[in-house]
Amino acid sequence: MKKLVIAYSGGLDTSYCAVSLSKAGYDVHAVSVNTGGFTEEEIKSIEANAYKMGVKTYKNIDAVTSYYNKVIKYLVFGNVLKNNTYPLSVSAERIIQAIEIIQYAKSINAKYIAHGSTGAGNDQVRFDMIFQTLAPDIEIITPIRDGKLTRQEEIDYLKANGIDMSWEKAKYSVNKGLWGTSVGGDETLTSEKPLPDSAYPSQLEKNNEQKIVLNFNKGELIAVNGKIDQPQHCIKELNDIASKYAIGRDIHVGDTIVGIKGRVGFEAAAALITIKAHHLLEKHTLTKWQLQHKDYLSSFYGMHLHEGQYLDPVMRDIEAFLQNSQSKVTGSVFVTLRPYHFSLDGASSSNDLMNAKFGSYGEENKGWTAEEAKGFIKINGNQNKIYQQIHSKS
Known part of the structure; x- marks a missing residue:
């Protein structure tokens, strides 16, 4: 038997993968990773269904704490919202799930690892990049992507193999985790x-x-x-x-x-x-400069995370900056x-820099004189004045 670990959610795609790979002679070990989206009842149901699909073992890994410490913490430090909107709920989860799954595969000496991603989405990139980087000797198998299978083809295959569950597609696809749904x-x-x-x-x-x-x-x-x-x-x-x-x-x-x-x-x-x-x-x-430099570094961090580049060492560099900025x-x-x-x-906050003893914005200056303000403004405008005078004719 060829030992294989499958990233198993219990949905149609991963169920198809579990059954077809078992039939193909693989020794299938199913793993799901809880990043805050599973109840105890749901875990028990997923486990029961996994065994119906012919897997040899099922394991649910509780990664909520790891998810927070490795990813969410830095998304908070960076105030990361992709396109000023999205807190990277799912993309952040997939990184941790991929890391936990490949570590488990290595721990049981699996030679193969599988996931149910199609060839049209982001998850295939995140899973493959993490798997390839952390375990280049483990072969990645993706039946849905490779076979370009339709949903109906998967259902027909499962029914033909005695797996006749309720596969009707829900009107809405919902993915729940600690950092959003x-x-x-x-x-x-x-x-x-x-x-x-x-x-x-x-x-x-x-x-x-x-x-x-x-x-x-x-x-x-x-x-x-x-x-x-x-x-x-x-x-x-x-x-x-x-x-x-x-x-x-x-x-x-x-x-x-x-x-x-x-x-x-x-x-x-x-x-x-x-x-x-x-x-x-x-x-x-x-300070003003801390906030300014945090903005663009945080944006890079969020983009690299979304793109599956979590393991690049630049991410540890940015994390070190973000961590230090929070003191x-x-x-x-x-x-x-x-x-x-x-x-x-x-x-x-006892660290509030909006301290009235230095002045009240728009009201009262306590830390400098009127003459000092005039001198500061004059020197502060030197560069613009020189430029405008030199190029006044143009």
Whole structure:
């Protein structure tokens, strides 16, 4: 038997892969990675179905803490929103899932690894690049991509092999994780249609206004409403509170790794609130130049992560910069939740650079005289004055 590990979600594509590869003589070991999207009941159901597909073993890896420490933490430090919109919910997950799966494959000395990606999306790139980099000797097998299979062809094959489950395609494809939930449907295949409210997993439950306090320590969310916990648990707590207001819905339009435009809906209440609250605290505690250089480095970090370049050493370099930038980002941010939106009311920090003893913007200067201000302005304008005088005729 040829030992093979399959990235197994329990959906149609990975079910087809599990059955067909078992029939082809592979010793199939199914692995799914929990990045915050599985309940205990769902894990048990996926495991039971995996064995129906003929796998030899099934393993679910809890990677929520690893996901936070290796990726989410830096997305918060960088205030990363792709195209100023999307918190990289799914693309960030895939990186961690690929790393965990290939590490498991190496631990059991598997010679083959498989995933159910098609040839038209981003995930094939992320999985293949991680697998190739960390285990170049393990052969990658992709039955759906290689066979250019349609959904109906997969269903017909499974039925012919005695696997007759409910394969009807749900109207909306939902992928849930700690850092947000993606939602795809017919509407996201076009450019003009919005997703209906019913497509989003969290529905509006609360209409009242609610004020909450988020506490950060060196850039990490450590408490919600005074309840101190590990950051990943605080993110989940915040999402449980804010999702009842149907906060965090949007549609992201972006460039895929394979060169075509893509559109996807998402719901990420905790991610958006955390990033915006963290950014507000940074604006109070970091210098002008720290903020400026963080902006473009964070943008590079998010793009490289999305493109599957997580293992490039430049990512560790940027992470070191982002980590170091957070030493003074400690304090509280006050947030008001309302149906479908939130507002940042203010921040409090012992490191607040908006200190009245140096002056009040637009009101009173305490740290310099009027004559000093005039001299500063004159010298500050020298370059423009010289340029304009030299080129006045042109």
